[in-house]
Amino acid sequence: MKLLLPREQINYNTLRDLFFDLFEKYRCVTILCDETLLGGFFDDFINNLTDYELEPIEIAVSKQNNPSTLFFIKLKVREDLENSLDFIIHTLLMNLDQNDDGYFIHGIGKFNDLKKTAQIFKKLVIAKDTKNKFIFRWYDPRVLIYLQDIIDKKSERIESFLADWYFLFFNGLYEVKNEEKRVIFPLTFTSEESKKLDLIELSNIVIKQSLIYDEQLPIHHSEVLHSLHEAIIQYRILHVTDLIAYGIYSIVLHKYFMKSSLVSLIINNYWIDRLETNSFITAMDYLEENKYSQVKQECEEINYG
Structure with missing residues (x-):
């Protein structure tokens, strides 16, 4: 991954151009959404879409059968993108504000089969160290940004899965580009890696x-x-x-x-x-x-x- 644009160069227009470039290239845009901090945050956005796919990511089994707060949503028509762009960009720009803890959009990119993508995603989320298994929130920009410095080659599995991905951290817009396909299986960390992840x-x-x-x-x-x-x-x-x-x-x-x-x-x-x-x-x-x-x-x- 690399820093594509520093925060001082990021504004509404640069993000708008990114979204339209992605849509022109792939004829769709996929967004990873997270409502953990505020359930229903994306309700109005979703209700105004005309043609889309939504795939929940069930990381932990809920006894209450609550809907997943983490999900992929794919915008399939340009009109939907145009009509919802103000909301999407405003939400993304919140990631640049260190006084705001809500990373509601973790990243944007392109995935063909969302069901298959969600299954692979769940494999990567369940990790283990020398003691036990745990939920590894690698997909959060506040975690993803550190992985190359901590788990080095293992992070290439995640980058291979993401392939063509963009996310906002406090200091700018980052790009993940990886065309090499790798076999995806759960990540295992050494004691030293776990300490740094903590x-x-x-x-x-x-x-x-x-x-x-x-x-x-x-x-x-x-x-x-x-x-x-x-x-x-x-x-x-x-x-x-x-x-x-x-x-x-x-x-x-x-x-x-x-x-x-x-x-x-x-x-x-x-x-x-x-x-x-x-x-x-x-x-x-x-x-x-x-x-x-x-x-x-x-x-x-x-x-x-």
């Missing part, structure tokens, strides 16, 4: 909180995940609040901020009871904000020295 949600929280601090910060999601992993392995930071703080400092200051002599001095003097919750946060409070530029400069010198 950090994805935390990484996204760090990104969200960092953008609240400064929405212009340059953020690389893979570096955030790496910093959190480093915080656990190298510095033995285990409490969630301290990990989030570490991740934010790695963005606001520098990914190597712990190597700064000023930070090292503060850590050595004030990070006393390292097993105590918020102990890292308490220590870093001694770093005054007017010293941030000094830390950044020192880290850059270390980085390029």
Whole structure:
């Protein structure tokens, strides 16, 4: 997968052109919809369509026989696309807003047989690690974006399944292009891979909180995940609040901020009871904000020295 357009280049017109290009190429557009956070979100949209296919994805068996909140919908006529484009694009643009937790559209692309697609999809959703099976929400852009950095070659199975797919993450529009067909079977993760997968949600929280601090910060999601992993392995930071703080400092200051002599001095003097919750946060409070530029400069010198 690759970044097709950075967020500053994404607007209504760029997404409209993408949809029409896809429709002209395949004579249809398939959307992966998710109503987990708000049931019925797509009701009006669906009711106004004239010719479409809808295929629910039953991931977990419900005793209440509730309708699936995750489903594919294929638009088959251009008129439907034109009439619903405002709603679709507005919903997609919500993915760029870190203050909005609702990723209602996970991606768009092309699938011929939705029933067969849903069956393959379910195989990929049920994953297992060294201990047990679990639901793996790889299809969510907030997860999909990290997979190349965590499971490497295994992510090619997912990309092979998606083949021609587009999704919006907070920092832009991404494209998945993979013409190589692979046999699809459930994914199995090593202990190390599982640990990194567990950090994805935390990484996204760090990104969200960092953008609240400064929405212009340059953020690389893979570096955030790496910093959190480093915080656990190298510095033995285990409490969630301290990990989030570490991740934010790695963005606001520098990914190597712990190597700064000023930070090292503060850590050595004030990070006393390292097993105590918020102990890292308490220590870093001694770093005054007017010293941030000094830390950044020192880290850059270390980085390029």
